[in-house]
Amino acid sequence: MDRKVELELIDELRALAASKTFFVDEAVTRNPVEHYLSEAGFAHERDTIMHRLPHAAAHISELAGAGAFLRCDVYGLPVLLTRDKHGVAHGFHNVCRHRGARLVEAAAGCANRFTCPYHGWTYANSGPLVGAPHFENGFGGIDKAALGLKPLPVKEAFGFIWVVGDPGGVFDFDDYFAPLAGELDALGMTAMTIAAEDRRTCDANWKILIEGGIESYHFRVAHRDTIGPYFEDNLSSYRAFGPHLRSVLPRTSMALLPEAARDGWRIRDHANLVYTLFPTTQFLVQQDHVVWIRQEPLAPGRTGLRLATLAPTGSEPAGGKSRDHWQRNHAITIKTLEEDMKIGEGVHAGLASGANDHVLFGRFEGALDRFNRTVAEYLDPAPTRKPE
Ligand code: FES
Ligand SMILES: [Fe+2]
Incomplete structure (x- = not known):
């Protein structure tokens, strides 16, 4: 202050x-x-x-290091937080893009990829769908690139990972927190x-x-x-x-x-x-x-x-x-x-x-x-x- x-x-x-x-x-x-x-x-x-609006989904110590992941709930939405190999934090709906199964069951851990427990679709921790059994035979004509995990707006600030439960949305976190950013940083x-x-x-x-x-x-x-x-x-x-x-x-x-x-x-x-x-x-x-x-x-x-x-x-x-x-x-x-x-x-x-x-x-x-x-x-x- x-x-x-x-x-x-x-x-x-x-x-x-x-x-x-x-x-x-x-x-x-x-x-x-x-x-x-x-x-x-x-x-x-x-x-x-x-x-x-932003929800403090986790303290950064709960998502420390490349490959860390954390399953959480953002006002009723099932959310998966990940940290990719570049150290960037992501938030996704914890929902498989095939038929909607819960992708990750574990509360937290370390993984670069997540495989759906239902039919085995596999996603990188940065979101893209990287594998799906028999995809070409069964889903010909469907664009795999459009089937990455649904991202949520995420921001690391003041020691927290903030998530907005608005899939595909855009949120200006800096503007939202600007009036108090200096004081919160100083804590x-x-x-x-x-x-x-x-x-x-x-x-x-x-x-x-x-x-x-x-x-x-x-x-x-x-x-x-x-x-x-x-x-x-x-x-x-x-x-x-x-x-x-x-x-x-x-x-x-x-x-x-x-x-x-x-x-x-x-x-x-x-x-x-x-x-x-x-x-x-x-x-x-x-x-x-x-x-x-x-x-x-x-x-x-x-x-x-x-x-x-x-x-x-x-x-x-x-x-x-x-x-x-x-x-x-x-x-x-x-x-x-x-x-x-x-x-x-x-x-x-x-x-x-x-x-x-x-x-x-x-x-x-x-x-x-x-x-x-x-x-x-x-x-x-x-x-x-x-x-x-
Ligand atoms: S619902 Fe996830 S692979 Fe089928
Ligand atoms: Fe009180």
């Missing part, structure tokens, strides 16, 4: 803490509960958001490794879970037994960068920083930074590591989550610190996120009950409104919601 920006963000939050005021937007806003519950709305989100996630991870499934809409990560209004209540006491009560700021958000959630230690030591102030020592890369990738930046939180919306009321602690690569297991150190850190994060997931499930059930027509976003929950406005803009370029 630019040093000037870092100090401005700290100064802003220290001033708010000193005056016991909050970072507020202009108006209270509402979001109809239907936006979290509707099957048709979810299908629309999948088609216009999930399958059109150094390319030189990190996954030190610990968990996967969960939560019975809540994906947007409820994102919302829970970008406000601190709930910290002192919902996280009173975990992280709550270490953070300022209901103080956080946010900025939008195109569709993305950067939230800063300060610990109480930020207000206590001595002015004389200003040159040594480091925002991540005294705040959680949360980058929400639209739609479903969040990076929770902590003092010496980053937690990668990936939402995988499965249904209106069901969301998969991947929660991975990324630690600097070092001589010891990670960052010169023991595996135990990162496991302990990860366990605290998971405990806190489990509190959020449990609350999220309660929220989803509450919304489904019909008790409320809308959720309300207070003026200090502006990041939530901003996020939902971005969703609405992708779904419907003509905005329909108005501030209260």
